[in-house]
Amino acid sequence: MSEKLLTLEEATERSKELRQQLNQYAFEYYDEDNPTVEDYIYDRLYTELVQIETTYPELITFDSPTQRVGGKVLKGFEKVTHSVQMYSLNDAFSKEDLLDFDERVQKLAGKPVSYCCELKIDGLAISLKYENGRFVQGATRGDGNVGENITENLKTVKSIPMVLKEPISVEVRGECYMSKQAFAQLNQEREEAGQDVFANPRNAAAGSLRQLDTKIASSRQLNTFLYTVADFGPMKAETQFDALNELSALGFRSNPKKKLCETIEEVWAYIEEFHEKRSELAYEIDGIVIKVNDFDIQDELGFTVKAPRWAIAYKFPPEEAKTIVEEIEWTI
Numbered sequence: 475m476s477e478k479l480l481t482l483e484e485a486t487e488r489s490k491e492l493r494q495q496l497n498q499y500a501f502e503y504y505d506e507d508n509p510t511v512e513d514y515i516y517d518r519l520y521t522e523l524v525q526i527e528t529t530y531p532e533l534i535t536f537d538s539p540t541q542r543v544g545g546k547v548l549k550g551f552e553k554v555t556h557s558v559q560m561y562s563l564n565d566a567f568s569k570e571d572l573l574d575f576d577e578r579v580q581k582l583a584g585k586p587v588s589y590c591c592e593l594k595i596d597g598l599a600i601s602l603k604y605e606n607g608r609f610v611q612g613a614t615r616g617d618g619n620v621g622e623n624i625t626e627n628l629k630t631v632k633s634i635p636m637v638l639k640e641p642i643s644v645e646v647r648g649e650c651y652m653s654k655q656a657f658a659q660l661n662q663e664r665e666e667a668g669q670d671v672f673a674n675p676r677n678a679a680a681g682s683l684r685q686l687d688t689k690i691a692s693s694r695q696l697n698t699f700l701y702t703v704a705d706f707g708p709m710k711a712e713t714q715f716d717a718l719n720e721l722s723a724l725g726f727r728s729n730p731k732k733k734l735c736e737t738i739e740e741v742w743a744y745i746e747e748f749h750e751k752r753s754e755l756a757y758e759i760d761g762i763v764i765k766v767n768d769f770d771i772q773d774e775l776g777f778t779v780k781a782p783r784w785a786i787a788y789k790f791p792p793e794e795a796k797t798i799v800e801e802i803e804w805t806i
């Protein structure tokens with residue numbers, strides 16, 4: 475149906491249908507990595523929506539997929555004070571460090587505890603705030619208490635939902651990252667344009683989120699994995715493992731390779747498994763995050779000035795130089 479023949483009433487109805495259809499396709503593509511339609515079908519519906527919104531700008535909505543492409547050029551990033559501090563993690567570099575952590579935790583908890591293990595995505599920590607299910611603010615970690623308001627850039631990250639599946643008010647934390655493929659493609663384009671290349675995907679993601687021109691941020695194929703609920707709102711999860719599933723149910727992307735481990739030996743097996751599999755992943759990881767699974771025990775253990783007592787980051791040793799050389803050969 476050609477849009478210029480549509481009355482405002484027909485255009486209102488049709489744009490609502492298109493938005494729902496396109497947002498569902500985008501969710502399948504960007505959040506579930508499971509596209510159900512060919513790109514040309516998405517593009518045709520998207521073009522129809524753009525034409526309707528051009529004819530009737532009053533029909534543009536907060537969650538229209540046409541608002542994801544950026545276009546604002548900011549003068550700078552305002553400071554944001556986090557309602558809940560964004561801590562860092564203590565590091566472990568050996569199995570012995572891990573056994574020490576487990577011993578400390580069991581002593582403080584007064585009983586054996588189970589751990590939720592997650593891949594440690596090598597990106598940029600972000601905090602996302604939602605009010606009644608709508609994305610209202612996104613910020614960097616900064617110094618843990620004050621970060622930068624990068625809401626406009628994060629609106630262009632397709633896996634970040636503009637509207638949640640539930641109309642709840644919640645603040646969530648996660649990692650914004652660039653995939654190895656997007657990183658190689660970006661560096662190749664920069665090299666061909668005689669620009670400096672980024673040293674690694676983390677720097678590329680950080681540089682992209684610091685762009686004042688949101689169109690540039692939008693072009694960088696950034697992605698996310700959410701892993702923490704800072705301000706619970708009405709979320710019901712009582713463990714980290716369940717919280718990750720709830721984040722997915724709300725419309726966030728959370729990493730599927732999490733594992734619930736009953737013993738530190740199981741944790742170590744998971745670490746060795748992903749140290750092996752690291753190069754097969756579509757994104758870079760610099761280790762494994764091990765968290766006491768039960769939120770009540772997390773609350774008992776609390777935080778030191780800098781970090782939670784109930785979590786630790788096992789860091790993989792830096793990859794050998796040969797792998798880096800291979801990566802350069804692959805990139806070229």
Ligand SMILES: NC(=O)c1cc2c(=O)c3cc(F)ccc3oc2nc1N
Nearest residue numbers: 561562563592593594595649701763
């Ligand atoms: N890079 C990551 O993939 C990742 C990072 C963190 C944190 O930085 C982190 C910091 C805290 F104070 C508490 C929990 C956390 O959980 C985390 N979980 C993850 N999966």
